[in-house]
Amino acid sequence: MTGPTIVPDIASIKDHVDKPLGTTDWVTLPQEQINAFAEATGDTQWIHVDVERAARESPFGRTIAHGYLTLALAPRLLSQLLQVENASRIVNYGIDKLRLPAAVPAGARVRLSAEIKGVRDLPSGGARVVIALELEVEGSRKPALTARAVYVYFP
DSSP states (O other): OOOOEEESSGGGGGGGTTSEEEEOOOEEOOHHHHHHHHHHHTOOOHHHHOHHHHHHHOTTSSOBOOHHHHHHHHHHHHTTTEEETTOSEEEEEEEEEEEOOSOOBTTOEEEEEEEEEEEEEOTTSOEEEEEEEEEEETTOSSOSEEEEEEEEEEO
């Protein structure tokens, strides 16, 4: 990773549409983080938290991260790729076209790539921004996640 794209203000986000924002550093997703997510959400399905059973019965040969855990990594990783200055706040407006084509095994390394796909000005001086996301699993042919995140940037 070479560092984030720094956008000086909300109006300048448009200058970055259809330009790749790059790829983050690799991040390891350890079993402890998967367990903490399971505890926080109440999703303690064995395929995520029972290491021995997953080794025996899972088609992946080990535990895997929750799909929503992989999604939850996106904001943290996206901040490595994009920083918009002079925005008072950023609100997650939603996710479009979310797909989870590949599992993330416990202990795997992942990284995010992103590209701004659209910007719509808002009357408040803010902007609704659509960002294409792809979370790659090291060594996998398929991404773990593809989505279009929608954020609202406020002045």
